[in-house]
Amino acid sequence: MNISVFISLILIGLLAGFFSGTLGIGGSVVMIPLMLIWLNFSQHQAQGTSLAVLAVPVTLLAAYNYYQEGHVNWKYAAIIAVTFIVGGYLGSKLAISINQVLLKKIFGGILLLVALKMIFGK
Template identity: 85%
Template sequence: MNVSVFVSLILIGALAGFFSGTLGIGGSVIMIPLMLLWLNFTQHQAQGTSLAVLAVPVTFFAAYNYYQEGHVNWKYAVIIAVTFIIGGYLGSKLAISIHQGVLKKIFGGVLLIVAIKMILGK
């Protein structure tokens, strides 16, 4: 690992953490695009690495700050977390069988649709 890669990794982590804490985004919106652009990862490598980062409780302290202010619904969070595990497993099985070029287009399309909905929605 050279210095450029190391600095890129630090910046990706810091930016993803910052945006996760401020906007609730990080993995797919920040880390994956930056790994594709800065580290020349394949779509599969970026997605897998992003999931590996989130495999440990990296957002615990950010979530705790929201909890302290009364902004966490634990019942909903547990249900989402359990079903996220199932969906994540099934989705990863599908994703690794899709060609990287197609997967990248699907990924970009989903981000675009969500962005348009967020900007134009109420």
């Protein structure tokens, strides 16, 4: 690992953490595109690495800040977390069997649809 890669990793972590804390985004929306652009990762490598980062409670302190202000529904979060595990397992099995070019297009299309809904929705 050279210094350029090391600095890129630090910036990706800081940006993903910052946007996670401020907007609730980080893994998909920030880390994956930056790993594709700055580190020349394949779509599979970026997705796998993003999931590995999130495997530990990296957002614990940010969630705690929201909890202190009364903005966390722990019951809902627990249900989503448990089902996220199942969905993540099934989704990863599918994703690793999809061609990288198609996977990248699916990923970009979903980001675009979500962005349009957020911008033009009520």
